[in-house]
Amino acid sequence: MAVTGVPAGLGVPGAPTGTTRTRAVVKAVLGACVLPVALGTAGAIGQAVHSRTGLSGTARQALVAVICLAIAVSLVVVLRRRVDRRPLSRLGLANGATALRTFGLGLAVTAGSAAVLLGVGTWAGWLAWGPLDVPKLLGFLVVNALIAVALEAFPEELVFRGYVYTTLNQALRRWTAFLTTVLLFTFAGAGSSVVYAVVGTLLGEDVPAPGFAPAGEDPFAYAVLYPIFGSVLLIARITTGSLWTSVALHLTYLTVARVTLEGEARGAGWSMSLTTPDALVLMPGLLLLAALVFLLIARLRGRRLGWRERASE
Numbered sequence: 001m002a003v004t005g006v007p008a009g010l011g012v013p014g015a016p017t018g019t020t021r022t023r024a025v026v027k028a029v030l031g032a033c034v035l036p037v038a039l040g041t042a043g044a045i046g047q048a049v050h051s052r053t054g055l056s057g058t059a060r061q062a063l064v065a066v067i068c069l070a071i072a073v074s075l076v077v078v079l080r081r082r083v084d085r086r087p088l089s090r091l092g093l094a095n096g097a098t099a100l101r102t103f104g105l106g107l108a109v110t111a112g113s114a115a116v117l118l119g120v121g122t123w124a125g126w127l128a129w130g131p132l133d134v135p136k137l138l139g140f141l142v143v144n145a146l147i148a149v150a151l152e153a154f155p156e157e158l159v160f161r162g163y164v165y166t167t168l169n170q171a172l173r174r175w176t177a178f179l180t181t182v183l184l185f186t187f188a189g190a191g192s193s194v195v196y197a198v199v200g201t202l203l204g205e206d207v208p209a210p211g212f213a214p215a216g217e218d219p220f221a222y223a224v225l226y227p228i229f230g231s232v233l234l235i236a237r238i239t240t241g242s243l244w245t246s247v248a249l250h251l252t253y254l255t256v257a258r259v260t261l262e263g264e265a266r267g268a269g270w271s272m273s274l275t276t277p278d279a280l281v282l283m284p285g286l287l288l289l290a291a292l293v294f295l296l297i298a299r300l301r302g303r304r305l306g307w308r309e310r311a312s313e
Contacts, residue, residue: 016171016310024171025180027083031163032184033191034075035156040195042068042151048203058143065151072155076163084167091162092243099244105297106236106248113289114256117282118272126279127272136269137259144255144268153250160185160230161237161246169311178234178307185230186223189214221280228284229253232291238305239298249290257283 016024046064049055055063080088089095094102121127160181168177193210200207208215213222237246261283263271274280298305 021171024167027079028164028167028180029184031076031079031159031167032188034072034079034163035159035188036191036195037075038068038071038155039151039188039192040197041071041199043192043196044199044203044205044207047200047205047207051205058147061147061151065147069150069155072159076158079163091158091166092237092241093162094242094244098242102240102242103244103248105240106245107252109236109293109297110249110252110286110290111256113286113293114252117286117289118256118260121279121282126274126276126282128275130264130271130273133269136267138269140259140266140268141255144258145251148251148254149247152254153247156185156188157233157237157243157247157250160188161233162243165234165237166311171310173308173310174238174305175307178231178238181234182227182230186226187212189222189226225284228287232287235291236294239294239303241303245294253287256286 042064045067046060049063050060076091077088080086080091093099118127122129164184165177165181168180172180190210190212193208193214197207197210211219213219233246233249236249237243239245258266259268259270260272262268
C-alpha cells in the first residue's frame with residue numbers, strides 16, 4: 001500500500017529500492033540471453049556437424065535439442081545458485097504429484113481448447129483434413145514430444161516463465177514483470193539468430209543473416225502471435241504456480257500446430273489445410289481460449305492473482 005509523502009521504495013518495509021529494481025532488471029535481461037545463446041549455439045553446431053558428417057533428419061534434431069537443453073539448464077543453474085544464491089525450486093519447479101497434476105492440467109486445457117477451436121473451424125468449413133495414418137501419427141507424436149521438450153518447451157519455460165519472470169516479480173509488480181517478460185520473450189528468436197550467425201561463422205559455416213522472425217515465417221504474423229503465446233504461457237504459470245503447466249501448454253501447442261498446419265511437410269501421419277484465410281484466427285484463438293480457461297480455474301479455486309503485488313522470496 002502506498003504511503004503518502006514517501007518516495008517509492010523508501011520508508012516502506014520490504015519495498016524494493018531503485019537499485020534493487022535495476023539489479024533485478026539487469027539479471028532478468030542476462031537470464032533472457034540464456035535462450036538465444038543455447039538455441040543459437042546448438043543450431044550452429046548442428047549445422048556444422050551436418051556439413052562434416054552428413055547427419056540429418058531426426059538424429060540432427062536430437063543432437064541440437066540435447067545441446068540446447070544442456071546449455072540452457074547449465075546457465076540457469078549458474079545464475080540461480082551462484083549469482084542469486086537461491087533454490088531452483090522457487091522458479092515454479094514443483095515435484096512429485098504436484099508436477100504431474102499441473103502438467104496434466106496444462107495438457108488437458110490446451111488439447112481441449114484445440115479440439116474446440118479446430119472442431120468449430122471444421123464445422124464452419126474453414127478446414128480440410130487429410131487421411132489419417134494412426135501408426136505414423138503415434139510415432140511422430142513420440143519423437144516430436146521428446147525433441148520439442150528438450151529443444152523448446154522446457155528450456156524456454158525454464159528461462160522465461162521460470163528465471164526471468166521470477167527475478168522480475170521479486171522487485172516489480174506482477175503486471176510489470178509480466179509485460180517485461182513477454183517483451184524479452186518476443187525478441188528471443190532475433191537474439192538466437194544473431195548467436196547462430198556468429199557461432200556458425202566461427203565454425204566456418206555459410207549462415208543466413210540475422211532476422212527478427214525465423215527463416216520462412218512472416219515477420220508480421222510472428223510479431224502478433226509470439227506476444228500472445230508468451231502471455232498465455234505466463235498466465236498458465238501464474239494461475240497454477242507451476243512451471244510444468246506452461247511446459248505442457250508449450251508442448252501441446254507445438255504438437256497441434258505441427259500435426260495440423262505442418263503435418264504433410266513433416267510426415268506426421270495427419271494434416272490439415274485451410275480453405276479460407278479466416279481460419280488463420282484459429283491458432284491465436286486456441287491460445288486465448290486456453291488463457292480464459294486457466295483464469296476461470298484460478299477464480300473457481302479462489303486463487304488471487306494480485307497483479308499489483310510482488311512475489312515474496
